[in-house]
Amino acid sequence: MVFSLKDSWVWDFWLADDGFTFHMYYLHAPKSLGDPELRHRNARIGHATSQDLSNWVPHGVVLQPDDPDAFDATSTWTGSVLKGPDGIWRMFYTGARFYESHNIEAIGVATSPDLHTWTKQPAVVIEADGRWYEKYGDSTWPEEAWRDPWVFADPAGNGWHMLITARANEGDVDNRGVIGHATSRDLETWEVRPPLSQPDAGFGHLEVLQTAVMDDRTVLLFSCGVDTLAATRPKGFGGGGIWSLETDQASGSYNVESAANVTTAQLYSGRLIRSRSGQWVMMACHDANSDGFFEGVVSDPIPVRWDPERGGLTLVAPPTSTAKAR
Template identity: 50%
Template sequence: MTFSLPDSWVWDFWTAVEGDTVHLFYLHAPKSLGDPELRHRNASIGHATSTDWIEWTDHGRVLEHGAAGEPDASATWTGSVFRDPNGGWRMFYTGSRFLSPDASANVETVLAAVSEDLYAWRKDPSTRLSAAAPWYETLPDGTWREEAWRDPWIVEDPAGDGWHMLITARARSLDPDLDPEDRGVIAHARSQDLLSWTIAPPLSAPGAGFAHLEVPQLAEVDGMEVLVFSCDSTHLAGARSGERGGIWALPVPTNGLFGATPLDLGAAHLMTGDELYAGRIVHTSDGAALLGFENVGEDGDFVGRLSDPLPLRWDHDGRLVASRQEYIR
């Protein structure tokens, strides 16, 4: 069955596996808010466990918003969890701070928390990473409603040279011919110790047709690397305007995600439509699968619960597809 909560919407999520147990971390907000759009201002991070990716035991909230003036004063948003080589577990997550109750202006910051057992978490103030020039758009640039800097995904360097962070961001561009809507990029930061991070140029270029590339993930399916991200129909831009959005996949070139040339996002292909979102590749006992949250229902309303895993395979054209094609309408 899907993971859901009777009194709350559930959407973005990430996982960690320890032994036979899957630990699910998820965003949730109470349905009593009435309007699903208000969930973004009221999100906190919950925790559930499973041994089969289907049946879940919920353990409730593990992180919530901070005090006034803190970078997560409004809400705690999407991140990732992994085992810290120095011991315990580390979570990088997004802090959200809306500037006023009646405006959409929002500043996002990458923050961290630590845990010894994946159940009890405490915020770690040693990490606060923000968007900055020259590569990344900030709120004073005035071209977007928010300072996009969220959804951190951590990758160990394949050559053992520290760590990489993938981040949802927007490019800062002075090109007058570039559509302001068409500035979504995968931001990049590097670290040698997981505490101090250096911002690097983006891994992709703007102008690829995405206003944002949300919840990026680098994963492997049947020995081949793939970058997964989400962009819904309303946030496609440039040449992609008017097309269908959802969960996207981009096979990683042979020189790897961190090669010298930017990723060619023009080669990204759609795996699902807007009915599923914030897709993650997970590895079940049956193989690689796509897990997402149920986003838009048949009546057009927001659903807010997780899907069951959808088995994945590579087709003859080198495209990663979900086996249950009824999700792609």
């Protein structure tokens, strides 16, 4: 069944596998807010565990705003989790500060010995660099986009890479979406670098980035909804917003203009993971239906394969219908 909470909407999520248990970290906000659009200003990070990627046990909130002067003063948003060579688990996550008409995003880190208890490390905060990236006020875009960090080891053993949802500081306002980039030698000190993709590729932003090595190919996955596609990109594919492309190397650069739409269903924020049987599957959050109703649940795992003819991921089975909230 899908993962849902009775009293909260659930949306963006990310996964970790300790070899025995799957861990899901997810954004959620109370349905008592009334309007699902308010969830972004009230997001907290929750935790759930599973043995099979289908049956999940929620464990409550693990990270939330707790300092009115911090980079995550308003909301804690999407991130990624990995285990460092020192044996410590690290969660790189987005912090948002909301103002009356806009929000500013930055990236921080929390650490854990066991994937259950997390401690923020306030000394590590990574912000957008105006040499390459749009800052709030550089255009009419209503935010300073610097979020959804995806962190992975350099394939050649030269430290660590972070892929970031970002916007270039030049180009048409609706067409500035790029893959931001930062690197580190030790997971502690980070250097912001130029983007790994070019603007004018058809996207206002590229959200919830992930790379995965599937068999003999490296795949990049990201999301972009119909309302944030550039005017230059056709919008007639019917919805969905999850995109994929094959890349020569995990650390870029990426030709995102060539990305193929994964699904036309109302799915967003897709994540790839290998099941215990070795099957690659994708999970995603159920976005708004055609009538505008926001479901706020996470799908069952959907088997996927690479389709060389269309140059992208293909769902092997249709997404599961919504189940009752837990």
